Amino acid sequence: MEDYERNSNSPAHEEDSDVRKGPWTEDExxxxxxxxxxxxxxxxxxxxxxxxxxxxxxxxxxxWLNYLRPDVRRGNITLEEQFTILKLHSLWGNRWSKIAQYLPGRTDNEIKNYWRTRVQKQAKHLRCDVNSNLFKETMKNVWMPRLVERINAQTPSPTYDQVESMVTDPSQPIDEPSPVEPGFDQFNQNHHCHQQQQQFVPASDVSATSSNSPAETLSDVQGGVVNGSGYDPVGQTGFGGFNDWGCVGGDNMWTDDESFWFLQDQLCNEMTSYSYN
DNA sequence: AATCATATCAACCGCATCGGG
DNA sequence: CCCCGATGCGGTTGATATGAT
Structure with missing residues (x-):
């Protein structure tokens, strides 16, 4: 803190000497x-x-936006919020402010921090790039279904589709994304944004009628490449191929499927346990 | 109790975009 | 068009908190 002030008072920047930096005081x-x-x-x-x-x-x-605004939410990211973040990030990449629109009260900064500290950490543990198909498939086929299980355990009985409809606050308006927004067309096809209900409502032709298998549903919804024994580690077709989600090739470090999936499960437990502490 | 390592998150920076002149 | 100021966004940094040894 003092360092900030020292720097800002540097004689070399006389004009900037009046500009305060660093943490805000209560008075401010x-x-x-x-x-x-x-x-x-x-x-x-x-x-x-x-x-x-x-x-x-x-x-x-x-x-103001990140701290003082009256509707800002603090505390643990809920399971539904985690699900929303993972799902929307899979569609839009690092469009934090856009993702934040669907998490009322959460700031883009908070979501970004969550992604970097929680999600990217897991990618690091897996020794794979967070943008790699391997990691995307892991999120899609392991973590997200696990989140759904956890949500179901909290609030008995919802289907996968219902979980999806829970992930936004109905009281909050959802901005209509630009028609030219990369990736939104696919999102909109899969999740009709009903302004009246203010919820994500998965399209019936995609997943609403067969939600018994979350992994299958996610696979269908997001167009990922999944097969019975695992995934296509070098595939280029996952998640619709949005250009800001460029695949980092050659980063599949796993050759032993069994140990891989064992670790996936461990990491999944670790990751989804954050909001239960 | 002290030290070190790691995680978290508030805040900054640079860049892109937009709109008015 | 071009310039310029304002705003917004995403990446990054660094102080602090927390946990491990």
Missing amino acids: DAILVNFVSIHGDARWNHIARSSGLKRTGKSCRLR
């Missing part, structure tokens, strides 16, 4: 909340200047 928070309540959450540079806060507009905006 109070000032910002007060100003936003009066002037609204726009024109951040104006807010930064006229509030007397020695912060940049960007810093004010970030503080």
Whole structure:
């Protein structure tokens, strides 16, 4: 903290010497909340200047969006939220702000942190790239079905489709994504976004009628390559091939299917246990 | 109790995009 | 068109918390 202030007071940057950086104080928070309540959450540079806060507009905006905004949610990521993150990331990649639209109260920063600290860590343990088909297939065929099992255990009886419809808060509007959004066409085909219900409703021709096998359903929905004995480790066809999900070739470190799947299961347990502590 | 390693997350930075002049 | 300021996004950093030894 002090380092930030020392740096910002460097004589070499006299013009920047008034700009505060680093953690926000309670006083600063109070000032910002007060100003936003009066002037609204726009024109951040104006807010930064006229509030007397020695912060940049960007810093004010970030503080408000990620921390001070009244509807921001804190605490453990729920199972439904984990499922949503995995599913939407499989469709859109690192489009954190877009994914955050479907997790009311969660910020893009929080989702990004979750992905980096939890999901990427597991990829690291598996010694595979988080963008590799191997890892995508693992998420799709092991972790996501496991999440569904856990959700079912929490709230008895929902089908896989119902779990999907649980993953968004019905009270929150869902922005209609741009028609040219890469990947959205497929998403929209598979999950009709009903504005009235404000839920994901899987299309009947894809999964709604045969949800007994989550793995199969996910496979169908997302077009992944799955076979009885495992996966296609060098396949290029998983998840629709969106260009921001470029496959990292040659990263399959596993040659022993049995030990691989054993480890998958272990890691899955570890990963899905986070929200139960 | 002390030290080290690892995990978490708030906040920064650079870049892209958008809109007004 | 071009420029410029504002805004938003994704990647990254670094301080702090927590756990392990």
